[in-house]
Amino acid sequence: MARRPTIRDVAREAGVSTVTVSRVANDPGLVKAPTRERVEAAMRRLGYTPNAAAQSMRTNVSRTIGFLVPDLTNYPNAAVAKAAEATLAEAGYYMLLTDSDHDPAREARFLRLLRSRRVDGMILYLSDEDDPALQATIGELDIPVVVLDRDLPLPLDTVFSEHRDAMRRTVAHLAALGHRELGLLMPELRIRPVRERARAFAEAVRAAGLDPDRQVVAYARPGTGGPDAVRRLLSARVRPSALLIDGNRLLAATFEGLRELNLAAQVTPIAIDVVEPLAAAMPEIVGIARDFAAIGRQAAQLMIDRLSGALTGPPQRITLASRAVMAERAGARATAGASVPAGR
Amino acid sequence: MARRPTIRDVAREAGVSTVTVSRVANDPGLVKAPTRERVEAAMRRLGYTPNAAAQSMRTNVSRTIGFLVPDLTNYPNAAVAKAAEATLAEAGYYMLLTDSDHDPAREARFLRLLRSRRVDGMILYLSDEDDPALQATIGELDIPVVVLDRDLPLPLDTVFSEHRDAMRRTVAHLAALGHRELGLLMPELRIRPVRERARAFAEAVRAAGLDPDRQVVAYARPGTGGPDAVRRLLSARVRPSALLIDGNRLLAATFEGLRELNLAAQVTPIAIDVVEPLAAAMPEIVGIARDFAAIGRQAAQLMIDRLSGALTGPPQRITLASRAVMAERAGARATAGASVPAGR
DNA sequence: TTGTACGCGTTATCAC
DNA sequence: GTGATAACGCGTACAA
Numbered sequence: 001m002a003r004r005p006t007i008r009d010v011a012r013e014a015g016v017s018t019v020t021v022s023r024v025a026n027d028p029g030l031v032k033a034p035t036r037e038r039v040e041a042a043m044r045r046l047g048y049t050p051n052a053a054a055q056s057m058r059t060n061v062s063r064t065i066g067f068l069v070p071d072l073t074n075y076p077n078a079a080v081a082k083a084a085e086a087t088l089a090e091a092g093y094y095m096l097l098t099d100s101d102h103d104p105a106r107e108a109r110f111l112r113l114l115r116s117r118r119v120d121g122m123i124l125y126l127s128d129e130d131d132p133a134l135q136a137t138i139g140e141l142d143i144p145v146v147v148l149d150r151d152l153p154l155p156l157d158t159v160f161s162e163h164r165d166a167m168r169r170t171v172a173h174l175a176a177l178g179h180r181e182l183g184l185l186m187p188e189l190r191i192r193p194v195r196e197r198a199r200a201f202a203e204a205v206r207a208a209g210l211d212p213d214r215q216v217v218a219y220a221r222p223g224t225g226g227p228d229a230v231r232r233l234l235s236a237r238v239r240p241s242a243l244l245i246d247g248n249r250l251l252a253a254t255f256e257g258l259r260e261l262n263l264a265a266q267v268t269p270i271a272i273d274v275v276e277p278l279a280a281a282m283p284e285i286v287g288i289a290r291d292f293a294a295i296g297r298q299a300a301q302l303m304i305d306r307l308s309g310a311l312t313g314p315p316q317r318i319t320l321a322s323r324a325v326m327a328e329r330a331g332a333r334a335t336a337g338a339s340v341p342a343g344r
Numbered sequence: 345m346a347r348r349p350t351i352r353d354v355a356r357e358a359g360v361s362t363v364t365v366s367r368v369a370n371d372p373g374l375v376k377a378p379t380r381e382r383v384e385a386a387m388r389r390l391g392y393t394p395n396a397a398a399q400s401m402r403t404n405v406s407r408t409i410g411f412l413v414p415d416l417t418n419y420p421n422a423a424v425a426k427a428a429e430a431t432l433a434e435a436g437y438y439m440l441l442t443d444s445d446h447d448p449a450r451e452a453r454f455l456r457l458l459r460s461r462r463v464d465g466m467i468l469y470l471s472d473e474d475d476p477a478l479q480a481t482i483g484e485l486d487i488p489v490v491v492l493d494r495d496l497p498l499p500l501d502t503v504f505s506e507h508r509d510a511m512r513r514t515v516a517h518l519a520a521l522g523h524r525e526l527g528l529l530m531p532e533l534r535i536r537p538v539r540e541r542a543r544a545f546a547e548a549v550r551a552a553g554l555d556p557d558r559q560v561v562a563y564a565r566p567g568t569g570g571p572d573a574v575r576r577l578l579s580a581r582v583r584p585s586a587l588l589i590d591g592n593r594l595l596a597a598t599f600e601g602l603r604e605l606n607l608a609a610q611v612t613p614i615a616i617d618v619v620e621p622l623a624a625a626m627p628e629i630v631g632i633a634r635d636f637a638a639i640g641r642q643a644a645q646l647m648i649d650r651l652s653g654a655l656t657g658p659p660q661r662i663t664l665a666s667r668a669v670m671a672e673r674a675g676a677r678a679t680a681g682a683s684v685p686a687g688r
Numbered sequence: 689t690t691g692t693a694c695g696c697g698t699t700a701t702c703a704c
Numbered sequence: 705g706t707g708a709t710a711a712c713g714c715g716t717a718c719a720a
Contacts, residue, residue: 054713398697
C-alpha cells in the first residue's frame with residue numbers, strides 16, 4: 001500500500017504550486033485553461049483523490065449528515081433513510097447511517113461518535129423520547145438537528161406524522177360497520193406515534209359511542225414480545241372483532257396468534273404502517289398508511305436549508321398526513337365478524 | 345456556535361501539555377492517576393470531543409468501513425448491513441452506509457466518495473458484476489474490500505451464498521409432488537445469485553426428468569418490471585403449476601398477477617429469499633431461505649481480520665449455505681395443482 | 689493568474 | 705511520567 005498521492009504530488013507532477021491544484025479542484029474558474037488541463041492530467045495520472053479528513057479539518061465542514069435509526073430492517077426506517085439519502089446526495093451531502101437497535105445506550109454512543117466525526121448535522125429517529133441523558137446530549141449539540149416524529153422538550157426542527165385523524169377515521173369506520181369491540185396492538189415504546197395513536201384510539205372510541213370498557217389495548221415488548229402480547233390480547237376478558245396492529249412485525253405475530261388460537265374467522269386485522277411487500281401480497285389488509293419517502297425528503301430538505309442558511313430562526317415543526325386506507329376503500333371487506341380474507 | 349474545544353484548550357485548562365491529554369484519551373495507562381483525573385475533569389468541563397478528522401489525518405486510519413448496498417429498503421440488504429454494523433461496532437469500527445439505488449453510476453460515485461473519505465475498508469453489494477468501469481475502480485482500491493456474492497475477475501475476499509443445492513432440492517421436491525411445469529421469476533440483474541439460480545434450475549429440471557421445453561423462466565426489469573414479467577410468465581405457451589419467485593417484491597407482484605388473471609387456484613408460489621414479516625404472515629409460502637445476519641457477520645469479520653492483520657495472504661472465498669425450507673417441511677402443502685393456501 | 693506562508697487538531701518521536 | 709516539536713494534507717490571506 002503505497003502512500004496516497006497528495007495535493008503536493010500533483011503540484012510537482014504538473015509543475016505548479018499546491019494552491020493551483022487546490023483551485024482546480026474547488027473553483028476551476030480561477031485557473032487558466034492550459035494550466036488547469038495540465039493539473040487535471042496530473043490528477044488522473046496519479047489517481048489523486050482529495051483527503052476528506054484534511055479538507056474537513058481545514059474548513060470545519062464535512063458535508064456529512066448523521067442519520068440514526070432504531071432498526072434498519074424495519075421498512076419504514078429504511079424507506080425514510082433512503083429518501084433522505086437521495087435528497088441529501090443531490091445537494092452534495094453524504095449520509096452516515098447508524099442503527100441503534102432500539103438501545104438508548106447505543107444511541108447515546110452514536111451521538112458522541114457522530115459528534116466526534118464532526119458531522120454537519122444529524123437526523124434522529126429516537127427510540128425513547130423520555131430518556132433525560134439522551135435529551136441532555138442532544139441539547140448540547142451545536143449543529144442542526146432534525147428530529148423525526150418525537151416530542152422532545154427541546155427547540156428542534158421536527159418532522160411529525162399526523163396519526164390521530166387517520167386513527168379516528170378508521171375507528172369510526174369500523175364502528176359504522178358494526179364492530180363493537182376493538183383491539184389495538186402496539187410496541188411498548190415511549191415514543192410519540194404510540195402515544196398519539198393510543199390517545200386518538202380512546203377518543204375515537206368515545207366519539208363512536210363504543211363502550212370504553214370493551215376495548216382492549218396491548219403493548220408488545222420490543223424484540224420478541226409480539227406473540228406474547230397477541231396471546232394476551234386474544235385471551236382478554238373481551239375479545240375484539242377487529243384488531244388494529246402497529247407495524248409489520250406485530251402484524252405477522254398476529255397472524256401466527258390467530259392461527260394458533262384458531263380465531264382467524266372471528267378477528268379482522270387492520271394494519272398500521274404496513275408496508276409494500278406485505279401490503280401487495282395481502283391487499284385485503286387495510287389500515288393506516290404513511291408516505292415514508294416524503295418524510296425522509298422533508299427531513300433532508302429541512303437539514304439542507306438549515307445548513308445553507310436558507311432557513312433561519314425558530315425551529316420548524318412540520319406535520320405530514322397519514323392516510324386511512326380502509327375508509328378510502330369503502331370498507332367493503334372488513335365487516336363485523338367477517339373472516340380474515342384469504343390470501344387472494 | 346462557539347469554536348469547539350480542542351486538545352489544546354483541555355491542556356491549558358488542566359495545566360498539562362497536549363501530549364498528556366492525547367495520552368489520557370488514547371492510552372490512559374501511560375498517565376499517572378492524579379494527572380489523568382485532572383485532565384478528565386477538564387475534558388468534561390469543556391465538553392471536549394476529539395476531532396476525528398484530525399485524528400484520521402494524523403494516523404491515516406479512520407476506523408470507518410464503507411458499506412454499499414443497491415437498495416436499503418430491500419430486507420436482505422438491510423439485514424446484512426445491520427448485522428455487519430453490529431459486528432464492526434463491537435470491534436470499534438463505524439460504518440458508512442450508502443444506497444446506490446441499483447445505479448452503477450451512483451455506485452462508482454460512492455466508491456470515489458468513500459475513497460476520499462479514507463475509509464479503512466469497503467464491503468460491497470454491487471448491482472452489476474459485469475461493468476468494466478466499476479471493476480477498474482474497485483481494482484485500484486488500495487484498502488481491504490469484501491465483496492458480497494458476486495463473481496468478479498478480481499482477487500478479493502468474498503462471501504458467497506450457495507444457491508444451487510437448495511434450488512436443486514426444491515425443484516426435485518416439486519417434481520416429486522407431481523409438478524411437471526415450473527416457472528422461475530427473477531430480477532433482470534447481471535449478478536451471481538440470479539445466474540446461479542438459473543443454472544441450477546436448468547440442471548435440476550433435467551435431473552428430475554422434466555421436459556426442459558415446458559419450464560418457463562422470466563426476468564423482471566428492476567423497479568417496476570415485476571407485474572409485467574408476471575403477466576408474461578403467466579400468459580406463456582406453457583403455464584407452470586408452481587412458480588419460484590426471487591424476492592419479496594416479485595412475490596408481491598406475483599400475488600397481484602395471480603389475482604388479476606384469476607389463476608390463484610392453479611399456481612403454487614414458492615419463495616426465494618422471502619423474509620420475516622411476510623414469511624410469518626404467510627407460513628404456507630415455502631421456498632429457499634438464507635441467514636442474512638450470518639452473511640453480514642461473516643463479511644464484517646473478514647474485514648476486521650484483514651484490518652487487524654489476523655488474516656493475511658490470498659483472498660478468502662467463503663460460502664454460506666441456503667436452506668430449502670420446502671423440502672424440510674415435507675412438502676405437505678405444495679402439491680401439484682393445489683390452490684395457493686389462504687391467508688391462514 | 690499564480691505562488692508563499694501559515695495554521696487547522698492531532699499524534700509520533702524523541703528528549704527530559 | 706511528562707513535554708517540546710514536527711508533521712499529516714489541505715485551504716486561504718496576502719503578496720506578487
